[in-house]
Amino acid sequence: MFLALRELKHSKMRYVLIGGIMMLIAWLVFLLSGLANGLATDNGSSLKNMKADAIVFQSEVKLYLHRSLLPMSKLDEVKGVQGVTNAAPLGMLTVTTKDSDGTESIDATMLAIQPESFLAPKVIEGQALAANSGQEAVVDKTFKRHGVKLGDELKIQSSDQTVKVIGFTTGQTYNHLPVIFTNIPFWQKIRFAAPGSDSGIQNPISAIAVQSQQDGITDMLNQKLSGVETVTRDVALQNLPGYKEEMGTITMMLAFLFVIAAFVLAVFFYVLTLQKSNQFGVLKALGASTSYLAKNLLGQIFLLSLVSIVVGAGLTYLVAAVMPGEVPFALDNGVVVVYSVILLIVSMLGAMISLRRIAKIDALQAIGKVE
Amino acid sequence: MSKLVLEGVGKRYGEGVNTVYALQDVSMRVEAGEFVAVVGPSGSGKSTLLAIAGALLQQSSGNVLINGVDISSFSPAKLAQVRLHQIGFILQSSNLVPYLKTIDQLLLVAELSGTRNRETAVRAEKLLTELGLAHRRDHYPEHLSGGERQRVAIARALMNDPDVILADEPTASLDTTRGKEVVEMLVREAKSRGKAAVMVTHDERMLHLCDRVLRMTDGKLQEVNP
Numbered sequence: 001m002f003l004a005l006r007e008l009k010h011s012k013m014r015y016v017l018i019g020g021i022m023m024l025i026a027w028l029v030f031l032l033s034g035l036a037n038g039l040a041t042d043n044g045s046s047l048k049n050m051k052a053d054a055i056v057f058q059s060e061v062k063l064y065l066h067r068s069l070l071p072m073s074k075l076d077e078v079k080g081v082q083g084v085t086n087a088a089p090l091g092m093l094t095v096t097t098k099d100s101d102g103t104e105s106i107d108a109t110m111l112a113i114q115p116e117s118f119l120a121p122k123v124i125e126g127q128a129l130a131a132n133s134g135q136e137a138v139v140d141k142t143f144k145r146h147g148v149k150l151g152d153e154l155k156i157q158s159s160d161q162t163v164k165v166i167g168f169t170t171g172q173t174y175n176h177l178p179v180i181f182t183n184i185p186f187w188q189k190i191r192f193a194a195p196g197s198d199s200g201i202q203n204p205i206s207a208i209a210v211q212s213q214q215d216g217i218t219d220m221l222n223q224k225l226s227g228v229e230t231v232t233r234d235v236a237l238q239n240l241p242g243y244k245e246e247m248g249t250i251t252m253m254l255a256f257l258f259v260i261a262a263f264v265l266a267v268f269f270y271v272l273t274l275q276k277s278n279q280f281g282v283l284k285a286l287g288a289s290t291s292y293l294a295k296n297l298l299g300q301i302f303l304l305s306l307v308s309i310v311v312g313a314g315l316t317y318l319v320a321a322v323m324p325g326e327v328p329f330a331l332d333n334g335v336v337v338v339y340s341v342i343l344l345i346v347s348m349l350g351a352m353i354s355l356r357r358i359a360k361i362d363a364l365q366a367i368g369k370v371e
Numbered sequence: 372m373s374k375l376v377l378e379g380v381g382k383r384y385g386e387g388v389n390t391v392y393a394l395q396d397v398s399m400r401v402e403a404g405e406f407v408a409v410v411g412p413s414g415s416g417k418s419t420l421l422a423i424a425g426a427l428l429q430q431s432s433g434n435v436l437i438n439g440v441d442i443s444s445f446s447p448a449k450l451a452q453v454r455l456h457q458i459g460f461i462l463q464s465s466n467l468v469p470y471l472k473t474i475d476q477l478l479l480v481a482e483l484s485g486t487r488n489r490e491t492a493v494r495a496e497k498l499l500t501e502l503g504l505a506h507r508r509d510h511y512p513e514h515l516s517g518g519e520r521q522r523v524a525i526a527r528a529l530m531n532d533p534d535v536i537l538a539d540e541p542t543a544s545l546d547t548t549r550g551k552e553v554v555e556m557l558v559r560e561a562k563s564r565g566k567a568a569v570m571v572t573h574d575e576r577m578l579h580l581c582d583r584v585l586r587m588t589d590g591k592l593q594e595v596n597p
């Protein structure tokens with residue numbers, strides 16, 4: 001690193017520029033990954049944060065919660081299956097609400113639960129749902145941005161029902177919409193208001209969340225119960241409408257970004273090496289081995305990449321801190337580390353191409369030449 | 372024992388009709404403390420001779436002995452070691468590493484041979500003082516005059532305490548006065564340290580400073596009688 005450090009110090013401008021480009025690429029990568037994570041969270045944070053291992057849906061509804069209907073009697077059947085430690089019913093409906101003192105309509109996902117079950121959300125303000133709580137709801141804190149306060153009445157449009165907000169929870173969205181938690185009988189009143197919409201099912205619910213430590217519990221449930229399709233929570237998440245499409249687009253952008261980074265950096269390093277080939281000739285004439293020069297080049301690029309990526313990551317966290325709340329952006333530290341390592345590897349791979357060039361440089365070219 | 376010996380050395384470039392015989396049956400011997408000049412027209416093979424004597428290039432025929440050891444069959448890696456420990460090169464002005472300060476140009480030699488320590492640091496400082504470069508210790512080559520650069524090159528060539536010093540037109544980019552100063556210094560340092568030195572030059576005015584003069588014509592080497 002004797003040469004590497006001294007060159008970095010001497011040719012500051014040149015390396016600051018290259019480092020700057022690397023930093024911008026890293027920044028873009030981290031922003032995109034934050035957006036991907038943010039969108040994923042936004043789409044189904046209720047599902048992502050749910051303390052369930054598997055979800056039992058009605059069969060042949062493509063794992064769409066809004067189409068799935070199961071009789072409440074299935075709950076006991078599920079609980080009876082070996083390996084299931086706990087199970088809880090879940091109802092779902094997309095609704096439009098209106099604050100009693102406001103004019104703004106707020107779209108939301110209504111999730112119906114048994115207040116004493118493990119699906120009950122963590123309340124950060126106000127009260128939790130009580131059993132038989134009737135027309136009361138715990139809502140995601142996103143509602144606050146629309147001016148909803150504790151004690152407000154929310155009118156559920158296209159029905160004559162209203163609910164009273166008794167508590168706020170956090171990190172609860174579904175289909176990109178904030179969640180309203182109510183109890184199951186209230187939800188049934190709205191969901192099945194139209195005659196026959198329950199398809200004749202007694203005490204209907206949408207799905208059943210299952211807790212189990214056991215591998216292959218989904219297969220087990222599918223085998224033991226009829227008319228259901230059971231998947232792990234992660235599979236259910238990936239099957240949310242639009243989830244795969246959103247993630248696919250962003251993953252593709254990230255992949256291209258890595259490829260572009262590889263090319264841009266490889267070209268930069270190669271041009272730099274070409275420019276320096278006379279120096280490498282001199283160093284070889286003095287007795288420097290190719291491996292010594294290679295180590296210096298790789299060390300230099302490693303250092304440069306590391307600093308650039310760290311600065312890029314720092315900037316990303318800075319941006320995340322000042323980002324307005326509505327933007328679906330969430331940085332996952334693990335992902336940032338993984339992408340940093342990938343970028344580092346990409347830039348080292350770019351540098352490898354220059355190594356061939358260094359190996360080929362002949363010490364002889366230093367001699368017998370006047371500048 | 373002669374520090375540098377060439378025995379019947381020949382060098383051929385290219386193949387078939389393009390073959391160039393750059394050196395033909397060249398023999399020479401340089402003793403410790405001896406300063407030899409090589410002159411000759413352009414393209415006569417002077418740089419080729421120096422490259423072979425300096426373990427930069429392998430001859431097509433004949434033997435090269437440095438400090439009594441025949442390096443003819445050495446691998447490229449071993450030749451690099453020979454250059455590192457036994458040869459001091461002084462080339463044109465372009466041969467300093469542009470991003471190293473004067474002191475680091477010398478320390479680089481120690482770094483390459485894996486002996487950078489307190490001792491070599493002291494040695495580098497001492498060399499700079501002896502060659503009148505102490506006040507240029509922290510300058511980059513771009514801020515040195517042509518003469519100063521060549522003095523740094525001389526100091527660098529002496530840094531590894533080599534057996535043989537080889538200089539290819541060290542005054543090519545200097546005016547006469549500066550050139551003379553540099554050659555005088557080179558002669559003084561090489562002789563006082565007991566090095567075997569060979570200098571290629573176009574400048575006939577430097578020849579009186581040398582012990583012997585050899586003339587290269589069309590790849591053949593002849594002694595010039597003073």
Ligand SMILES: Nc1ncnc2c1ncn2[C@@H]1O[C@H](COP(=O)(O)OP(=O)(O)OP(=O)(O)O)[C@@H](O)[C@H]1O
Nearest residue numbers: 368384385391393412413414415416417418419420
């Ligand atoms: N790599 C090479 N391939 C082919 N021919 C070469 C090569 N290097 C040198 N030559 C030829 O060998 C001959 C001797 O070249 P050399 O560089 O040794 O001459 P020189 O005496 O140093 O000339 P100058 O005074 O111009 O530096 C020249 O005819 C040159 O064209």
Ligand SMILES: [Mg+2]
Nearest residue numbers: 368417418419
């Ligand atoms: Mg020449």
